[in-house]
Amino acid sequence: MSLVEIDDIEGGEILSLHQRILSDIREKILSGAWVPGHRIPFEHELTAQYNCSRMTVNKALSQLAKAGLIERRRRSGSFVRQPQSQAAVLELHDIRIEVEALGLPYRYERLERLKRRSGAEDRALLGLSQSGPVLALEGLHFAGERPFALEQRLINLSAVAEAAEEEFLEIAPGPWLIGRVPWSEAEHRIRAMAADEAIADALDIDAGAPCLVVERRTWSAEYPVTHVRFVYPAESHTLVARFTPSQG
């Protein structure tokens, strides 16, 4: 097929079909229309949409996968990945210490506690390959009377069986875990997010207000232990990291 025929009349650039598919999908992802985790159309759907062969679609998707924008899973489809980049070291932060450093009384309050078999989302967050029992916790950290941070946590009960017996009513799971499970590796993800209804309600802020989200995954000798997401109202929190260059 001629490239000229592909060019639409409204002043678009001359693009090969392959490039057009590529840039269409990139645009969707970078604009946020397709958020991370979103399943993009199957190859056969794109084949129909662009009226081309599967090979052409496949080439475009393979390229996006290589660039790290999407992740492809057989039998499941292709999914938008979290954008990634490296930053320097951060401290593992303990919220109680942060709050007390502000001279405010600290309090933890459990909102929810649920024991279940891990679903696909749980496994993705924890980095588990097989299904197993997990504990899902949600709680609020208070500084004085004001909510300081919302915590959403998953605990891998295969790695920390004793957690199943704990209620975590007023004891935050973070310190509890640190005392029992030595961690060998951790990963932080930090991003900004608009508060949805549920989060706004819990933190007593307006829906749509900007929040800082810190997610941490922790391993103990190859075993995923826990995944936790802290959501801070933007005004309440700044992460600080200070460092000197390593020999590069």
Added chain:
Amino acid sequence: MSLVEIDDIEGGEILSLHQRILSDIREKILSGAWVPGHRIPFEHELTAQYNCSRMTVNKALSQLAKAGLIERRRRSGSFVRQPQSQAAVLELHDIRIEVEALGLPYRYERLERLKRRSGAEDRALLGLSQSGPVLALEGLHFAGERPFALEQRLINLSAVAEAAEEEFLEIAPGPWLIGRVPWSEAEHRIRAMAADEAIADALDIDAGAPCLVVERRTWSAEYPVTHVRFVYPAESHTLVARFTPSQG
């Protein structure tokens, strides 16, 4: 064809033909066996050599071309390119690298450049105790056609006098500084923020949309060098930090 059949018996890894062609040629180029300017075998020659179809060879060569290792000329053949001169840069948060890791073309564009004596706010940001000349820069980092990050920077001209002569029209000040000023210490501040009118306009997002803000202050042997603030649209960016505890 099965992948196992391709695997040769002498303990090689299991590679697809496509990957094997790729790594063979890469090896030749990186080892210097094929110097820049050298014409690599025609597709039909590689087709014969690897006993595969032209499509497979073409896919491998296209990939090498996209990676910038070779240059392809119709009717003439494919040639080894001059090594792209990427100095390694340190792991500190280089936006060009982040963008290129996404497989997108990178571009920097200056918005504003202003030389002035530092006011109170400038001194606070830089950590200066006395007034002196500073250079205030604002620019946009693009990923393809889309703004990826807004950069607002102050450079302490007492520490980096040569910066006063530089226009920074298409050269981002970050890499420029790294090449000239050795830094001994840095501090990051990370927070979330709602985009105000000016930021929303520059980044082509809605006012009030959540943004991730990364501020960095850098010192070179006690002298404040620069303060920079990167503003990312929330969807476009997640900071990732992976680490192990310092002492077992």
Added chain:
DNA sequence: CGTCCCAATATGTATATACATAATCGCCAT
């Protein structure tokens, strides 16, 4: 002798097809 045009050639893009591989779903027996 120079110019124009055509044939040859190497790459660029796309199709239809085939089979391999991995993951999941649902059925079935326990």
Added chain:
DNA sequence: ATGGCGATTATGTATATACATATTGGGACG
């Protein structure tokens, strides 16, 4: 409920084929 197993499905890789496009080289012709 639970675990195993086969069918189904989406992706991964490769082939043969076709035609488009850019560039070069050589021949026809003024």
